[in-house]
Amino acid sequence: QVAEPSSNLAPRPVPISAPSPLHIAAQPAADPPTMAALRQRLPDLLRGLFALKHNPSPLHAPTLLQPHPAAHGSWHRAPATGAALAARPLARLLSATTSPASSAPAEQQSETASFSADSIPLHTGRPRLVVLGTGWAAARVLRDINPKLYDITVISLRNHMVFTPLLASATVGTLNIRSVAVHIKDIQPALDQPQNQLFIAEAKAVFPERRVVECTSDDGVRFYVKYDKLAICTGSQGSTFGIPGVQENVNFLRDVKQAELIHQKLTMLIAKASIPGRTRAEYNRLLHIVIVGGGPTGVEVAGELCDFIHEDLKKRYPDVARAMRVTLVEAREVLGSFDSSLREYAARKLIKLGVELRKGVVKQMDGTTIMLQDGTAIPYGMCIWSTGVGPTQFSLSLPFSKTKMGRLAVDNFLRVLALPKVDPVTGAVRAEGDVSKPPAASISMLADETGSRHALGEACADVFAMGDVCANPEAPLPALAQVAEQQGRWLAATLNQQATERPEWMPEKPFEFKSLGSMASVGGRSAVLQLEAGGHKHSHLNIAGFMSWVAWRSAYLTRLGSIPKRITVAFDWSMTFLFGRDMSRW
Numbered sequence: 001q002v003a004e005p006s007s008n009l010a011p012r013p014v015p016i017s018a019p020s021p022l023h024i025a026a027q028p029a030a031d032p033p034t035m036a037a038l039r040q041r042l043p044d045l046l047r048g049l050f051a052l053k054h055n056p057s058p059l060h061a062p063t064l065l066q067p068h069p070a071a072h073g074s075w076h077r078a079p080a081t082g083a084a085l086a087a088r089p090l091a092r093l094l095s096a097t098t099s100p101a102s103s104a105p106a107e108q109q110s111e112t113a114s115f116s117a118d119s120i121p122l123h124t125g126r127p128r129l130v131v132l133g134t135g136w137a138a139a140r141v142l143r144d145i146n147p148k149l150y151d152i153t154v155i156s157l158r159n160h161m162v163f164t165p166l167l168a169s170a171t172v173g174t175l176n177i178r179s180v181a182v183h184i185k186d187i188q189p190a191l192d193q194p195q196n197q198l199f200i201a202e203a204k205a206v207f208p209e210r211r212v213v214e215c216t217s218d219d220g221v222r223f224y225v226k227y228d229k230l231a232i233c234t235g236s237q238g239s240t241f242g243i244p245g246v247q248e249n250v251n252f253l254r255d256v257k258q259a260e261l262i263h264q265k266l267t268m269l270i271a272k273a274s275i276p277g278r279t280r281a282e283y284n285r286l287l288h289i290v291i292v293g294g295g296p297t298g299v300e301v302a303g304e305l306c307d308f309i310h311e312d313l314k315k316r317y318p319d320v321a322r323a324m325r326v327t328l329v330e331a332r333e334v335l336g337s338f339d340s341s342l343r344e345y346a347a348r349k350l351i352k353l354g355v356e357l358r359k360g361v362v363k364q365m366d367g368t369t370i371m372l373q374d375g376t377a378i379p380y381g382m383c384i385w386s387t388g389v390g391p392t393q394f395s396l397s398l399p400f401s402k403t404k405m406g407r408l409a410v411d412n413f414l415r416v417l418a419l420p421k422v423d424p425v426t427g428a429v430r431a432e433g434d435v436s437k438p439p440a441a442s443i444s445m446l447a448d449e450t451g452s453r454h455a456l457g458e459a460c461a462d463v464f465a466m467g468d469v470c471a472n473p474e475a476p477l478p479a480l481a482q483v484a485e486q487q488g489r490w491l492a493a494t495l496n497q498q499a500t501e502r503p504e505w506m507p508e509k510p511f512e513f514k515s516l517g518s519m520a521s522v523g524g525r526s527a528v529l530q531l532e533a534g535g536h537k538h539s540h541l542n543i544a545g546f547m548s549w550v551a552w553r554s555a556y557l558t559r560l561g562s563i564p565k566r567i568t569v570a571f572d573w574s575m576t577f578l579f580g581r582d583m584s585r586w
Contacts, residue, residue: 124195126151127228129495130213132203134161134184136481137466138233139561140488141495147190149499153225154191154198155215158255159184164481165556166569167253168300168521171262172308173581175572181256182561199225203234206398208418208460229462229495232398232408232416233488236468236479239390245365250385253297262384267585269381270313270320285379287324290370292362293386294330295337296520299346301384302328303523306353312581327356327378329370335520335528337478342528345544349522389479395469401456408470411459412510414491416470418457461504464491482516519552527552 129150131138138154139161145152160181169175184198185191191198201223205214213225238254240246251262266289272278273286289305291298305326314321328334328350334357335343347357360372370378391406401409401417409417456473467484477483490511498505517531527548531541543551553573560566 124151126195127499128153128226129229129231130155130225130227131231131233132156132213133233133235133467133469134158135233135235135467136161136164136484137488137491138231139182139184139187140485141231141233141466141492142184142188142191143561144489144492144496145188146496146499147188147193147196149496150229152188152191152196153227154184155201155203155213155225156184156198157200157202157218159198159200160256161187161561162254162256163556163560163565164254167256167259168297168304170256170259171253171301172266172304173263173312173583174304174307174576175569176582177256177260177263179565179568179572180259182565186562186564203394206230206232206463208399208463211462227462230464231491232395232463232465232469233467233484234392234394234469236389236395236407237392238385239388240385241387243362243364246362246385249365249367250292250383252385253301262382264585265382267583270317270583271585273320273323274317281379284323284325285368286381287320288327288378288380289325289382289384290327290329290378290380291384291386292329292370293388294328294332294334294357295386295388296335296518297386298328298330298384299335299350300521301386302326302350302355303353303521306350306355306523308581309354312583315580316583325356326354327358327380329358329360329362329372329378331359331361338518338520338528338530339540339542342530342542342544346520346522346528349524349526353523389468391469400460400463400465403471403473403476405471407468407476408465409456409473410465410470412472412474413459413494413506414464414466414470414487414511415459415461416463416465418460420457466491477513483513486513487511519548519555521549521552525549 127150129145130153131141132155134154134156138156142152142154160183163180163182166175166180170177170180190196199215199217201215201217203213204216204222206212207214211227211230213227213230214222215225216222238252240250251265252258253262269286273283278286291302309321309324309326313324333343334350335346338346351357358376358378360374360376363371363373365371365383368379370380370383372378391402395408396402396406398408398416399419401419403409411417466487468479471477494507497507515532517529519527519529521527526545529543529548529551531543557566557569560569
């Protein structure tokens, strides 16, 4: 989608030219086209027939950028006629097959034998749904949305969805890195159709008045995408709480690249420790893995590391295995969201596997030492940071209301809330177009998000947010994958109904989260599982041990995005059980 140019949005676009039917007659005489050439150009002809079928009138025809009659040097949209639609692919077909490449000039060949995506008839007259991100919420929206009701555009720096619960297994080679990522086109095959797009780019800004998203590609190309419905699912980032040295020295675990980096660094530390001539202190430091954060991610990484040490490293590097240590640092309690009986079981299991549990708060750190607030110095070889999540710079810059933790404020129907007309702090009236973000000092990761939404702005009808990036101030939900997935499923059903009813239609019942329980693997083929009993929030069914571990693996195996990935993960688990984990380094 090409947005209308604006003086404060984009540089002046380049006009798009299409071959004219008269261009066919201007070609030099040539031999009749061969069957092979006709078959090669057949897709162009089919696209033209598709356009005539779905765009019979000029009102629904694709638009071309043409000179504006009233302003010199500006461009506006003009509808292409039905004749031009039909002649465009036929002209390319005939000109490419009747003009010998050797006899036509280079400029002429480029004009007649090639075309850009903008010149293909991509507009179907359906509303365009733009999805920012490819996380849990975005993947569920794309999976359930009806592509016959919406044209779809996905904007993300990655072309896959990451199955985050299995990232811990990928850090030590239990699973292959590729097994925990599902291509977004496998989730929504309609993205292969010409009216839908997947842009590998980063969203930089949203202009709700113009219904435009500003994007930048990896190599710095800036472009704009127009939307009718916008779903913001850009997620969050690891929260460092502003602690000096954390951002530069730790390893986060939120993506396949970070999991691969941890795996490579782990094998590198083992290789470095095996070099003779090192001091005992340096040897012990290299083989000390510190995990900061005792939530499910931190506990699962600690358990996977212990299994790796006892089952694989002990066979290949017995001296290194005896010296390697794993320390888990937590400010409060391990698995604090679980019941006390499950927390005690997890702590006992981790200690039995050799994990050192240390209660403390990180004050600062450098490349070799972690300093706690009580003055304890912990030398380390690698630090894995899993203390929680916080807002990204992109979400903070959006012109919408925020919670006290910096997340986008949404209502009960997942619609983002606009900025209030009157600033609640200064009392100043906010100017139209003011997108100033709240000061960093007003955002705290430890703040209570609960509050009233009446002090915030009105809901934006066609802009939605889901997952970690947002929260309802009246009832904030935790940043969990099951929350994001349920929100994506609810929004897709709502949008599908809107397309068949009316654009402003909303369901009578707002979004309601239904907890499916919590689970975490603690190593040694053991896990903890907490389910809600009888639908009561404060009544739980607790299971721990081997059967919980079987349930943990079965649940995640069945929730993978595609059948090939389920087969791949099951195969990786079988290979690890039979032959051990992969310790290759490249």
